[in-house]
Amino acid sequence: MSNSQTERNGDVQKERSMALQKELVGGHFDALGRAKEEGRKVVYTFVPGNLTELMRSFDLLPVLPEINALQSGMRKLSGGYISEAEKQGHSEDVCTYVKCDIGMLKKGNVGPTGKPIPEPDLLLLSYTGCCTFMKWFELLKQEYEGCPVAMLHVPYQADGQVHSHYRDYIVEQLRSEVIPKLEQVSGQAYDEDKLRSNLTLSAEAEDDLVWVLESAKNVPSPIDAYFGGVYYIGPIFGAFRGTPEGVDYYRTLRSEIEERLANKQGPITPDGELDEERYRLVIEGPPNWTSFREFWKMFYEEGAVVVASSYTKVGGLYDRGFRHDATRPLETLADYCLGCYTNLSLPARVDLLEDYVRDYSADGFMINSVKSCNSFSAGQLLMLRQLEERTGVPGGFIESDLVDPRYFSAANIKNRIESYLQMLEQKRGAAA
Amino acid sequence: MTTDLAQLVERVSHLFEDLNFQSVRDWKSEEPGRHAIGYMPIYVPRELVHAAGMLPVGILGGGDRLEIIRGDAYFQSYICHIPRSTIELALTQRLEALDGMLFPSICDVIRNLSGMWQMLFPERYVRYIDLPQNFDPAVGGTFWRQELDTLRTDLGRIAGREITDRELQHSVSVYNENRRALRQLYEARSARPWLFPTSEVYLVLRAGTVLPVEEHTAIVRRYLELAPLEDDRREQDMSRVVLVGMFCEQPPLGLLITLERAGCWIVDDDLLLGLRWMGGDVPEDGDPLQNLVIAYLEQSAQTASVYQPEGRRGTWLVDSVQRNVAEGVIFCAPSFCDPALLEQPMLVAALEREGIPHTQFKYSENTGQFAVIREQAGTFSDSIRLWSEA
Numbered sequence: 001m002s003n004s005q006t007e008r009n010g011d012v013q014k015e016r017s018m019a020l021q022k023e024l025v026g027g028h029f030d031a032l033g034r035a036k037e038e039g040r041k042v043v044y045t046f047v048p049g050n051l052t053e054l055m056r057s058f059d060l061l062p063v064l065p066e067i068n069a070l071q072s073g074m075r076k077l078s079g080g081y082i083s084e085a086e087k088q089g090h091s092e093d094v095c096t097y098v099k100c101d102i103g104m105l106k107k108g109n110v111g112p113t114g115k116p117i118p119e120p121d122l123l124l125l126s127y128t129g130c131c132t133f134m135k136w137f138e139l140l141k142q143e144y145e146g147c148p149v150a151m152l153h154v155p156y157q158a159d160g161q162v163h164s165h166y167r168d169y170i171v172e173q174l175r176s177e178v179i180p181k182l183e184q185v186s187g188q189a190y191d192e193d194k195l196r197s198n199l200t201l202s203a204e205a206e207d208d209l210v211w212v213l214e215s216a217k218n219v220p221s222p223i224d225a226y227f228g229g230v231y232y233i234g235p236i237f238g239a240f241r242g243t244p245e246g247v248d249y250y251r252t253l254r255s256e257i258e259e260r261l262a263n264k265q266g267p268i269t270p271d272g273e274l275d276e277e278r279y280r281l282v283i284e285g286p287p288n289w290t291s292f293r294e295f296w297k298m299f300y301e302e303g304a305v306v307v308a309s310s311y312t313k314v315g316g317l318y319d320r321g322f323r324h325d326a327t328r329p330l331e332t333l334a335d336y337c338l339g340c341y342t343n344l345s346l347p348a349r350v351d352l353l354e355d356y357v358r359d360y361s362a363d364g365f366m367i368n369s370v371k372s373c374n375s376f377s378a379g380q381l382l383m384l385r386q387l388e389e390r391t392g393v394p395g396g397f398i399e400s401d402l403v404d405p406r407y408f409s410a411a412n413i414k415n416r417i418e419s420y421l422q423m424l425e426q427k428r429g430a431a432a
Numbered sequence: 433m434t435t436d437l438a439q440l441v442e443r444v445s446h447l448f449e450d451l452n453f454q455s456v457r458d459w460k461s462e463e464p465g466r467h468a469i470g471y472m473p474i475y476v477p478r479e480l481v482h483a484a485g486m487l488p489v490g491i492l493g494g495g496d497r498l499e500i501i502r503g504d505a506y507f508q509s510y511i512c513h514i515p516r517s518t519i520e521l522a523l524t525q526r527l528e529a530l531d532g533m534l535f536p537s538i539c540d541v542i543r544n545l546s547g548m549w550q551m552l553f554p555e556r557y558v559r560y561i562d563l564p565q566n567f568d569p570a571v572g573g574t575f576w577r578q579e580l581d582t583l584r585t586d587l588g589r590i591a592g593r594e595i596t597d598r599e600l601q602h603s604v605s606v607y608n609e610n611r612r613a614l615r616q617l618y619e620a621r622s623a624r625p626w627l628f629p630t631s632e633v634y635l636v637l638r639a640g641t642v643l644p645v646e647e648h649t650a651i652v653r654r655y656l657e658l659a660p661l662e663d664d665r666r667e668q669d670m671s672r673v674v675l676v677g678m679f680c681e682q683p684p685l686g687l688l689i690t691l692e693r694a695g696c697w698i699v700d701d702d703l704l705l706g707l708r709w710m711g712g713d714v715p716e717d718g719d720p721l722q723n724l725v726i727a728y729l730e731q732s733a734q735t736a737s738v739y740q741p742e743g744r745r746g747t748w749l750v751d752s753v754q755r756n757v758a759e760g761v762i763f764c765a766p767s768f769c770d771p772a773l774l775e776q777p778m779l780v781a782a783l784e785r786e787g788i789p790h791t792q793f794k795y796s797e798n799t800g801q802f803a804v805i806r807e808q809a810g811t812f813s814d815s816i817r818l819w820s821e822a
Contacts, residue, residue: 093769
């Protein structure tokens with residue numbers, strides 16, 4: 001590992017974009033902390049199918065419970081929150097994001113900055129790509145009894161196509177259900193010009209994000225598109241799509257990666273820059289958050305770089321050409337929702353991953369199957385077989401969970417990763 | 433048991449146990465060109481399948497009678513059992529009689545199973561039935577109408593002819609007959625559960641997933657006539673309970689028998705809910721497709737996979753307890769069933785607001801040991817009878 005890039009802060013090497021992201025996220029949670037005293041309204045919603053540009057056009061502040069849960073996982077708090085929810089009668093079998101969120105709520109709803117997250121003024125149920133979302137917000141509705149819920153049902157792309165009546169259905173729900181409730185909560189009228197302006201900013205940031213993600217097609221890759229990728233998607237999947245701050249972040253990030261690419265540098269890891277790229281991998285499935293750095297280390301210690309991943313597409317599949325289009329504001333929001341990764345059929349997911357393996361010159365692909373998320377996990381074993389058949393590239397399979405520390409068996413996972421990479425090495429040797 | 437009832441029960445038991453769907457094969461072979469369309473739980477508009485001259489066939493997993501050899505290789509240990517036994521049925525050619533499969537939007541597992549089906553059986557017709565979660569006729573109704581239009585066209589293509597309005601009106605009518613018979617059966621069981629034990633009622637109900645609807649209605653009506661004639665079926669000091677959580681993966685029959693032996697009269701349940709999805713009749717006059725749309729929006733069963741805009745989860749359960757004069761609720765959900773298990777805390781809260789006793793346990797379709805469940809259900813039943821205020 002070398003330490004050529006920017007500055008080191010404690011144990012972790014920092015780039016300018018990292019500091020900027022920290023500032024953005026910190027500022028957002030500070031704003032949430034002050035929301036009630038400043039009279040600002042708060043909307044809880046989900047990452048896939050989030051309508052950030054629309055919410056922001058009403059000056060509403062978004063809260064994303066999945067992000068809170070994963071941050072609780074990274075801060076080693078999720079285990080306690082999950083136990084709390086299970087004590088209250090939530091099954092050990094169900095999504096740990098939900099239980100982490102419920103447990104956090106029961107313990108004071110304290111956010112990552114240590115300040116309480118305000119109660120929602122609206123639960124915007126973007127029902128996109130995950131059936132658990134509906135139950136999650138129904139559970140929250142029980143906790144915040146007076147809080148209205150706006151349901152946005154996004155049809156599933158079961159046959160791999162966006163049919164016009166899907167789009168019409170979403171647009172009609174936006175007009176008849178979502179916008180009236182946003183108006184009611186915010187006290188502001190729907191302003192389409194403001195929405196268009198936000199959408200224009202979204203498309204700018206999306207261009208830069210795609211450039212960054214596609215930089216991994218280079219050898220060596222200047223980024224890790226999974227472990228690093230989850231940081232890169234943070235602002236655009238969170239509260240900053242359609243904001244000038246989001247545009248600035250992605251411009252900064254892109255310029256850093258351009259520099260890394262020009263210098264033929266590898267990705268930054270928590271232990272510094274990766275000097276030698278030995279394996280190029282595609283990963284399907286979300287990461288484990290409770291042991292995130294340990295998990296990442298298992299890969300970079302072996303010189304394995306993730307060049308493409310499906311998880312970084314849960315909040316939007318921009319690298320397939322979609323951009324928010326300010327000329328058709330509600331229709332573009334509908335198309336965005338329809339195109340999120342977990343709203344794709346399994347055959348479409350396999351097609352995408354197959355393209356990634358080929359387009360990014362991957363040596364292999366791995367599936368991290370998480371117990372909590374059937375939207376991802378159900379069918380992954382068939383996806384593994386199909387991908388191996390189609391690409392001729394061997395696949396690896398590991399199991400963990402999102403935020404339940406009981407389901408991260410470090411020794412077992414490390415052993416599987418090492419064995420898998422050894423197998424790739426042998427295959428490479430045999431081919432030579 | 434009288435001979436007539438014994439024969440009826442034997443027939444429905446045989447249909448229940450037949451994992452080769454021989455009755456479906458027989459029905460198809462009776463007339464050339466017949467088609468059968470499978471469907472997963474919970475709700476699909478079977479009227480459309482019937483109107484196309486096809487047989488809708490409920491695919492409800494393999495229960496405890498199917499050894500899973502290949503199906504386990506497709507699913508991780510933390511995924512429920514029904515998809516693995518369904519894949520097993522298909523990979524062992526037991527579903528060869530089916531010309532297509534419908535996968536309704538229950539949960540992410542069944543949703544993804546529809547994609548697996550597309551990849552594993554590319555020559556078969558597969559459709560995901562995306563039930564609307566918006567109940568405004570102008571919004572969710574318009575969407576659902578378009579989805580039904582597509583299904584109607586697809587089924588017509590398989591049948592080799594268009595489905596006419598007249599055919600669909602007729603199908604609505606015969607399904608209304610079936611719904612009326614099933615409502616009557618549930619009312620009769622609630623009134624005198626000792627005459628209509630659930631372990632038997634379930635088999636009668638289950639026959640409706642494989643038989644032509646007209647034949648099933650006749651069986652239900654015949655059962656309603658025959659069961660009360662049994663002299664040895666007497667009222668006993670048992671607790672009246674509502675059973676919740678079994679709407680998708682089915683419990684082994686032994687579990688239902690165990691609950692009754694443990695002292696529980698089951699007076700309402702959500703078993704095979706799709707057969708009883710509509711609270712009332714679907715109108716038979718006018719545009720039949722639109723009638724199905726409006727019936728879905730206005731008469732759908734309240735269950736975990738259906739959004740309730742007013743956010744009052746559990747009202748239906750409290751209503752059921754009161755309507756059926758039940759003394760308690762047993763939550764009996766399949767392991768790893770997201771909708772049932774995520775719903776459960778909300779239902780528990782609704783019951784606790786009303787002071788209604790409840791207990792809970794989980795099962796898998798191939799659960800073979802019932803001792804613990806019997807003990808728990810027995811204790812629950814005893815506690816209700818011995819200590820309830822009534």
